[in-house]
Amino acid sequence: MSDSNVLDLAGLGAGPFNLSIAALADSHLTRLATRFFERRHDPVWHPGLMLPDTHLQTGFLKDLVTAVAPDSRHSFLSYLVEHRRFYRFLNAELGTVSRAEFSDYLGWAARRLENVALGEAVREVRLDARGFRIRTDAGDYRARHLSLGTGKRPWLPDFAEALRGSHCLHAAEIARTQRDFSGRRVVVVGGGQSGADIFLNALRGHWGQPRELHWISRRRNFEPLDETAFTNEYFTPDYTRGFHGLPREVRAREVAAQKLASDGITPAALQSLYRELYHRFDVLGEPRWARLFPHREAVALSRSGLGFVLTTQHGLTGDREHFNADVVVFATGFCSHLPDCLAELTPRLERDAHGELVLGPHFEASWDGPTAHRIYAVNAGRHSHGIAEPQLSLMAWRSATILNHIAGHQAFDLSENEGPIEWQPITEQRWVQAI
Ligand SMILES: Cc1cc2nc3c(=O)[nH]c(=O)nc-3n(C[C@H](O)[C@H](O)[C@H](O)COP(=O)(O)OP(=O)(O)OC[C@H]3O[C@@H](n4cnc5c(N)ncnc54)[C@H](O)[C@@H]3O)c2cc1C
Missing domain, CATH: 3.50.50.60 (FAD/NAD(P)-binding domain)
Incomplete structure (x- = not known):
């Protein structure tokens, strides 16, 4: 060697x-x-x-x-x-x-x-x-x-895995080949950034003019990424170092509570989407072929003829709804x-x-x-x-x-000035030093 x-x-x-x-x-x-x-x-x-x-x-x-x-x-x-x-x-x-x-x-x-x-x-x-x-x-x-x-690795719900193919796919595959959604009923599942990007492109006819376009999200609404200053403090070395020292269950609780700090849709993308919907359906008066369905969890998928039936459960009422689709795109994240x-x-x-x-x-x-x-x-x-x-x-x-x-040495200087937020409890000794 x-x-x-x-x-x-x-x-x-x-x-x-x-x-x-x-x-x-x-x-x-x-x-x-x-x-x-x-x-x-x-x-x-x-x-x-x-x-x-x-x-x-x-x-x-x-x-x-x-x-x-x-x-x-x-x-x-x-x-x-x-x-x-x-x-x-x-x-x-x-x-x-x-x-x-x-x-x-x-x-x-x-x-x-x-x-x-x-x-x-x-x-x-x-x-x-x-x-x-x-x-x-x-x-x-x-x-x-x-x-x-x-x-x-792209993650699909178990019920969709068995039907995976060119018409039941993960978002991560969508741009890998030429696609034609013309005249098809398309359902996008997942209310994060990838779901938004795919819905907007489908709405703009990137893959041809769909017959129907439905966007399903488990979230309560199509929710924005929180990009404000104090939230962005989670994305600092100071916060990360303190976080690592917390007990496992506390860390899990915090990560769940901070979901929209990393996993929402950018306000710019939401605005583009809303304007596109407004222009097409309110200004131009197109029949409403694209719809949004928040607060629904996708719970089952079955074949129906050449297409699929996707079943959802409503987060407020528990009602089940059924969506007929020729193409189902799961923007359901990665594992x-x-x-x-x-x-x-x-x-x-x-x-x-x-x-x-x-x-x-x-x-x-x-x-x-x-x-x-x-x-x-x-x-x-x-x-x-x-x-x-x-x-x-x-x-x-x-x-x-x-x-x-x-x-084995500080090749890169990672020292920092004190930040404005005290994330950790301050011991009495540190209070005395600070005064
Ligand atoms: C669509 C998308 C957009 C994102 N946008 C943002 C964003 O705007 N801001 C943000 O902060 N984060 C974003 N993320 C999250 C994150 O930053 C990215 O996923 C990032 O690409 C993660 O980098 P990675 O190097 O861990 O993995 P990857 O980018 O997945 O790279 C892994 C690499 O390993 C290679 N590889 C795999 N197996 C082998 C092997 N056996 N031998 C050699 N090579 C191998 C692969 O070919 C690949 O190139 C985004 C994620 C996605 C999916």
Whole structure:
């Protein structure tokens, strides 16, 4: 094995989260030998949901690096300057960057990083006396530590799984092939951002003119993402550090209560939707072929001829309703998943009572292997680090936290000034010091 195949850190996957670690590791600060393996030849960010008029829920300064290394050459601003569109970007006064532009930024970063191997899927990871052995499409590597960044898996309700196909699909597949909704009855299930993006595109005829378009949500209404200042304090290192120290049941309660801070629909998308509905059905007077059904939980799906019948239960009355559909799209989110290539090590990872990985403060998974070899996991700690964990907001800080831990020193300065909110109880001693 050549020296370049012996690594301090091997990354499985190079989606934005591991890519952020790769981008920060590509500096003189850590001096770590790293390599991140990405199975896609041409990295596109969630290609199955790359739809027209879809935007980031997060500010563009929360890119791969800026929060901890604003002088990095892998920032979104560097991308703009290198593409000679810095001034036009400013003139466009974009509230949020389009997903297409952010995806292009990620691809630009991935292609220029020498520690990212594109088109090289990880096939197997094993542990022997000298550390991890990683077999990829292109060769064998040895690594001291791993970073798991293979993302989440689309989640469908059990009753829909058996009928999964080209007309009963998860939102994450919608843009993968050409689709034709012309003359069809289309039902979208799920009241989050993906449901909204799909409903709006269907309403605008992106896949042809549907005969009927119904949008079903378990939520009480089509609810906005809370992007206000104090709510955004949940997306700070200070809050996240304190959160990690809370008991499991307290963390679960807080995450549930904070749902709309991370899982609502952007106010801009809601406004576009409302205006589109108003224009078509109130101004132009089209017969009302598109309708919204909040407060309904989808509970069953069955075949009916060439189509489906979706059954819902009303959240206020308990009434059951039945929707005939030719196409049902489930925008029902994603669930945690460890990749098959890790099968040998998976049973050695500790799980909590809910089956989630047990993560330490530096995102290291608890396992029964030697302490000299750690397995870090990104996008796997909503239960341990809070609602920011599956989001882009803190990825640069998390990446620096992991790299500092591996480097064994503060390669990145993560110290902060005191914030305005006291999240934790103040001991009497601290009160005395504060006065
Ligand atoms: C449509 C959509 C929009 C989102 N928008 C936002 C937003 O605006 N703001 C926000 O904060 N968050 C957003 N999120 C949440 C989150 O930021 C993203 O899901 C983000 O992509 C998570 O990054 P990741 O690196 O963990 O996983 P992924 O992006 O899923 O990347 C995982 C990568 O691992 C690769 N891989 C898998 N298995 C292997 C293997 N065996 N070998 C090699 N490579 C492998 C995959 O090809 C993939 O590229 C969004 C999520 C979705 C689905």
